[in-house]
Amino acid sequence: MTELEGKVALITGASRGIGAAVARQLAAANVKLGLASRSGDDLGIEHAVARQCDVRDPRQVDALVAAVVEKHGGLDIVVANAGVGAYGRFLDLSPEHLDEMIDVNVKGTLYAVRSALPHLVRGGEGDIVTIASEAGRRGLPYEAVYCASKFAQVGFTRALDHELRESGVRCTNVCPGGVATDFALEAGRGRTHDVLPGMMSADDVAEVVVFVLTRPRNHRILETAFRPMTEPSWG
Ligand SMILES: NC(=O)c1ccc[n+]([C@@H]2O[C@H](COP(=O)([O-])OP(=O)(O)OC[C@H]3O[C@@H](n4cnc5c(N)ncnc54)[C@H](OP(=O)(O)O)[C@@H]3O)[C@@H](O)[C@H]2O)c1
Incomplete structure (x- = not known):
């Protein structure tokens, strides 16, 4: 029995990388x-x-959320990771690159949370975890x-905290x-400072997500920032 046993979680961008690591760790904790x-x-x-x-299409997101709720009977957790x-x-940068980053990272997060939120509120103790980045804290x-x-993403999630706290949903x-x-x-990644020896693993991030989700419900963690020892903290 774990604190998360029986909860239901939606993870976007779950096919590889951080999303897949989160999925495997939550599955090991008996999350549906x-x-x-x-x-x-x-x-x-x-x-x-x-x-x-494709999280850029709100109808596809709505359809997946409906399928999850139908199969698992509710929804408690959203990990907006795609x-x-x-x-x-x-x-x-090409216009296509601009559109893709805004559409997947920003709109994809909004669509996933928008579709899932009524179910989180209904459950009375939901969690929204946005996989943002150091790039969401500094230029x-x-x-x-x-x-x-x-x-x-960071602004959205921080602002949403204000309106959801009283409903028991943590952001x-x-x-x-x-x-x-x-x-x-x-x-382009790999031609900048970003790819360094000693980077963290996807499992390192997933462990932080599990930590956030398993805090007692009398408090919430608003933001976690962590980086490899090989990476500067940029002030
Ligand atoms: N890697 C890093 O250094 C790092 C650091 C800080 C934050 N992050 C953030 O962590 C998150 C995950 O990154 P990662 O490193 O795990 O990247 P990754 O290995 O490239 O995985 C990205 C995931 O997003 C999915 N995805 C991409 N476009 C999508 C779309 N339109 N609709 C649905 N799913 C989509 C991919 O699956 P499909 O291709 O199958 O759609 C894949 O599962 C991202 O938000 C990223 O900004 C990454």
Whole structure:
């Protein structure tokens, strides 16, 4: 028996990287899962509701949330994790890169929370965990649009805390530094300071998410910031 046993969680961007690590750790804690990604991977997790879901399309998000609630009988946790990045000088980024970062990182978070929130409120003790970034706390070189998208996530989640506290729903920004995943490797990451030896693992981040979710319900963690020892803290 764990504190999380029997809870139901929706994780966006669950097919690999941080989202997959969160899914595996929550499954190990007997959380029932809904998994969203464009590939629809179920990670081999028994009873998970997994389907192709592009978080840029609110109808696809609504359909997945409805399927999760129908199968698992409710929804308690949203981990808004799906994200993309393209690094480089602002004027070198294509309009498609701009749109994708804003649409997936910002609108995808809004759509997932919007669709899930009535169920969290109904359950009386929900959790929204947004996987933001250090890039949501500081302006970083060659990450102007990515930073804009991550600041938006952080602002949204912090603001939502005010209106949800009395309904028992907690809101947390998780802001890691560099994590060793495939993230943005095709889109400029690796040519900046961001890819360094000694980066954290996706499991390191997932452990922080589990820590946040297992705090006693008399308090909430608003933001966690953590980064590899090889990475400066940029003031
Ligand atoms: N890696 C880092 O250094 C780092 C640091 C701080 C914060 N973060 C944040 O952590 C989150 C996860 O990053 P990661 O490192 O795990 O990246 P990753 O390995 O590239 O995984 C990204 C996940 O998002 C999904 N995804 C992308 N576009 C999507 C869309 N339109 N709809 C649904 N799912 C979509 C991908 O699945 P499909 O391709 O199957 O759709 C994949 O499961 C992101 O929000 C990122 O900004 C990462």
